[in-house]
Amino acid sequence: MGNSRGLFATYRETHSQFSITMQEDPAASWAKADSADVREIHPQKLAERASKKAHLAVKTSELAPGRYTVILEPAAVLDLVGFLFYDFAATAVEDKRSCLNNRMGKQLFAKNISISDDVYHPLQKGAPFDGEGMPRQRVLLVDGGVPKNLVYSRASAKMARQRPTGHGFALPNEYGEAPMNLVIGGGDSSVEKMVASTDRGLLVTRLWYIREVDPYEKVMTGMTRDGLFLVENGKLTRAVRNFRFNQSLIEMLNHVERMSPAVRATGEESFEMVVPAMKIGNFRFSEVTKF
Structure with missing residues (x-):
């Protein structure tokens, strides 16, 4: 009888997560953190952030739909850009189900956008092998x-x-297959600096009910939630009624003006990734929601 060889690999991890929703009628806001180390989660700070936003949102005013400069906090970036992950699968491209069909090697996003899949990134976690037992490689998906x-x-x-x-x-x-450990390169700004640099725009806490409208142009629709604030002359001035958006991710990633350093972000519509906060121009809001 011939010799047979088996493959044996193991992986263990710890996983901690904290989510809080604070309500001050009729307003609510939200904050969430995810880490391999529970000592890196600070519930008090998350509660204070959510409470402050809920208090600011008690009285809201209504703005007209249209195109706005937006400052997306990391959770909002995560839940939008997460919809790109399967487009980088060779199977999706072969089946012509990817927005990257006929676009590989061409300038698709702005030059400040880089995306990798990297399970070995210090803020990522997950098994260093895939479902077939193959070792995971770091793959540069988007460069410049x-x-x-x-x-x-x-x-x-x-x-x-x-x-x-x-x-x-x-x-x-x-x-x-699919990349499950996405890392989006960040910048040297911060949400506070983005707000200070904005004459008129909107600060977005997070998004929900996100659905795909056009798979090839990657047009997504969904709604803002848990804290939408008007920025005027570099300051948060008031809370506004939530919007429905209708926005191409390809177009969005061509209008990124500033980014914070990338952080491990967690949301509700996508899996955890390492992403920055982003200031984005010309973001399309199609209608005011009823809440």
Whole structure:
């Protein structure tokens, strides 16, 4: 009988998460943190942030829909950009279900946008191997706004004559692979500096009910939630009624004016990633919501 070799790999992690919603009728706000180390979560600070925003939002005024400069806090960035993750799967490109079809190697986003998949990043966590037992590779997906690389399972790599990148799902599955440890490069600004630099715009705490309208142009719709504030002359002046947005992620990532350093962010619509806060011009709000 011939020799047989098996593969054995293990991974252990700790996971801590804290979420709080503070309500001051009729307003509410929210804050959330996620970490491998519970000592890095500070519930008191999160509660204070949510409480302050809820208090500011007790009285809201209504603005007209239209295009605004927005300052998206990390949770809002996460829950939007997270919808791009499967587009970087070789299987999605092969099946022509990706917004990157016919766009690889071309300038798609602004030059200040870089995206990697990196399980080894100090703020990321997760098994260093995929569902097929392959070691995960760090993959530079977008460099200077140009989509450069995809991720591959063993099957999609064989088909494309590439090497597997360690992003396959456990078999059997119909999705092939996907990058699950996204890291978006940040900048040297902060939410406070973004507010101070804005003549007129909106500060967005988070988003919800996000749905895809146009898969190829990556047009998303959804609503703001838990704290939407008007910025005038570099200061938060008042809370405003929530908006529904209708916005292409490709267009959005071409109008990023400033970014904070990237942080481990957590939201409600997407999985945890390392992303910055972003100041974005020309963001389209289509209508005022009823709450």
